[in-house]
Amino acid sequence: MINKVDKAFNFHHTALNIRSARQELLSSNVANADTPNFKAKDIDFSSVLSNALSSDSKQTKLVTTSSKHMQLGSDSILGSQVLYRVPLQPSADGNTVDMDSERTRFSNNSIKYDASLTFMSGQIRGLLSAIQE
16 A cells, blocks of 8 residues: 555656756856856756666665765756757857846746646645545
8 A cells, every 4th residue: 555655756756856956057057157158058857757766776876884985966866968058149158048037947847846846745745635534
């Protein structure tokens, strides 16, 4: 029974983790908008999600032998799937961040993150209602 609940939430859990990592990536682009030679980065969300869901069952964990070993951050979710964006109009200093585009992507990702949270809340409320009745 718990496996079915886990499978029901696995998709949204994975999607939320990837959206959170993407939000960090997009905010890094905004923060470096004035940095010379900074290249804007992004991911293809659907391909990263499908790769994460397909490899989730055979995901390997990092084994640490010391408490001083570094833990993997959110970049481990994205892995090597971070892409450099092709600029529409690069600046003279080599920076490829377009602030209008970054704001749009940041807002879009934020709205979809909130939508996933709302959907998961609805699923949890439905399960609680079924349990209580």
